[in-house]
Amino acid sequence: MTTVPDEGLAGTGAGGRRRPRARFTVVLGILWLVVPLVLFLLDHSVLLAGNPAQVIALAASGLIGVVLLVRDRSAPNPRPRKARPVLRALGRVAGVLVTVVVLGALVWLRPFGATPEAVAAMSGSADVRVMDAPAHIVIAPTSGTPTRGLIFQPGARVDPRAYVPMLSEVSRQGVIVFVVKQPFGIGFLATTAPHAFIDRHPEVTSWTIAGHSLGGVVAAGFAHDHPGVVRGLVLWASYPVDSLADRTDLTVASVSGTSDGFTTPADIAASRPLLPGDTAYTAVAGAVHSYFGDYGDQPGDGTPTVSRAEAQPQIVAATVALLDGL
The missing domain is CATH 3.40.50.1820 (Alpha/Beta hydrolase fold, catalytic domain)
Structure with missing residues (x-):
């Protein structure tokens, strides 16, 4: 009897576990979404009273998080291909560096609110x-x-x-x-x-x-x-x-x-x-x-x-x- 692969397991490996690449994308997506959201909730009254550039930057960062999460959920299970561990490692390092620099800057830029x-x-x-x-x-x-x-x-x-x-x-x-x-x-x-x-x-x-x-x-x-x-x-x-x-x-x-x-x-x-x-x-x-x-x-x-x-x-x-x- 022929077994049809379960399409619901797209993006997973053997035993239904998520691929490391998928887990990495999800973590980045959560960070890009949650950090700007928390910063806005903590400082929304000050941010809305200041120059709009910071609110726009927080919104853009949150949107990047949404895109990463949606992209991970909608990505089909890729065809088997030759492993490229060096390129994958470089991509992950770059993703981590960009995330740390951008989100770290947004955290550091938290304003001192007026009394x-x-x-x-x-x-x-x-x-x-x-x-x-x-x-x-x-x-x-x-x-x-x-x-x-x-x-x-x-x-x-x-x-x-x-x-x-x-x-x-x-x-x-x-x-x-x-x-x-x-x-x-x-x-x-x-x-x-x-x-x-x-x-x-x-x-x-x-x-x-x-x-x-x-x-x-x-x-x-x-x-x-x-x-x-x-x-x-x-x-x-x-x-x-x-x-x-x-x-x-x-x-x-x-x-x-x-x-x-x-x-x-x-x-x-x-x-x-x-x-x-x-x-x-x-x-x-x-x-x-x-x-x-x-x-x-x-x-x-x-x-x-x-x-x-x-x-x-x-x-x-x-x-x-x-x-x-x-």
Whole structure:
């Protein structure tokens, strides 16, 4: 009697066991599907409030997982062929490397979410209105037409909303503020963002660019590459990479914390030769890196010896002083 092979065992070996290749594809598919899904569920409120690039990347990664799983389920049982162990091994190594790099990057890029108080500040107030857009946040006085503008680059992986409380205080002094929503929360992916604000607001006659931490590096880079475009530069717990020492057309303020665990006092001192000689330095005694935004504590930061409520008005005052001096 002739036995007809069971089609339901496609993709299995003897005894109904799944082929190693099929098991490998399933594991990869599950990882590509589950990791982005978990990340989105954990951080969905922050991700949806930021630049859409990260949500799109998570969705694309999840789609890859679905494709891998569907492809495994629908793949017919292949005809016997000569084994190619070297090619199969190389393919698996490449698949593992890509999976580790991409999914590992998505895990590392998890943002530091704004505090509830910072999120509440997005509603604005009687004298400051806050407007939310996919690629930026606008903070503007409710009265008058500001002629001074501040473009702010957030720190790496920090929720842009975390800076709204302090920058609202700056805006109350008659300044329109633009907070950049950087793709994946990385300033180097938004180096050209200031152009859009400058081009769309001809009523602003005096522009200042500012940034926190990595965002300050990007802000300083923009000032370096575009002489005459911005008149002021404010560095919050940051310093430039390229020298601005000979820039007589640029007014600079450096605001730092003496207990900062990332941008240390030694870093600020070492960067002095890169800044103009008349740079205004403000060292907030006892302040740490995370005090320059409202996103809670940051692992690896220093130990503060002053409260956030005491430190932040000093940061705001130093920023307003530069703007008033332009």
